Amino acid sequence: MSTKQSESVSAESIDSQSAASIHLENLGKTFDTKEGTEEVFSGIDLDIEPGTFVCLLGKSGSGKSTMLNIVSNVLEPTEGRVVFRNRDGSEDVNLGHVFQSPRLLPWNTCVQNIEYVHENNPDYEDSHAKRYLDLVGLKNHYNKYPTQLSGGQQQRVGIARALSIDPGVLLMDEPFSNLDEITAEGLREELVRVWQKLDKTVFFVTHDMTEAIQLSDRILMLGKGRIYGDLENPLDRPRELDSNEFLEFRQKAIRLFHSIED
């Protein structure tokens, strides 16, 4: 999805489900270890509107992955709960996952890596995978294997795969942190473009403030067991990373980020 590439991208043929809201109700997590009990966070209440791009930011060890794993349903909270709701009020929300590394099956082509997550769908056709590969700019790579793709292209397949299940919520765990900065920046621009075309709520974990400001509508800061910062992003899109507005907001956000002691 680098901006240098001009592969055609079309979302017209994609029938996207509406975005879902996310509600964290009195959420808490404690781990029992040999060293004793460790509370990561407690009493967290949050409402995230459908269609919002949220970034969760925190220092190392603040509990970002723990929270994402609870929201992903991989970990049980110690207290509280997470509720997802479609715009029609129903709670059967699909969750899409994009991981730090793309986790592609090396013996499968791009199309087969997407087909894999649809194996229980008798109506699935390869044209479905191809539509999502087109969407992320991989029109000419349908039958390539992961080793024949760059790191950025592999992560695009990961994004296409997550979107192909038509999630109401897309959960992303530092998906660009293993890429060089130029590739990561291009991918961020493309992610925003795709998000603007499809109606999705995105919950994106990062430790990078510039990334959070480039992407988000709302920035949540996690530390000392609570959400200590909750900032609306006032910047219009598209965002210029070197504009005065961007740099001023970044400075304000960084000040808030460091307002909590290590």
Ligand SMILES: Nc1ncnc2c1ncn2[C@@H]1O[C@H](COP(=O)(O)OP(=O)(O)OP(=O)(O)O)[C@@H](O)[C@H]1O
């Ligand atoms: N399975 C576990 N058992 C015990 N403690 C855990 C477990 N998982 C995480 N922790 C602890 O919970 C705290 C938060 O960890 P977590 O991985 O969520 O932080 P993080 O913000 O994602 O950090 P990083 O940015 O370094 O990945 C840490 O102190 C960690 O040691």
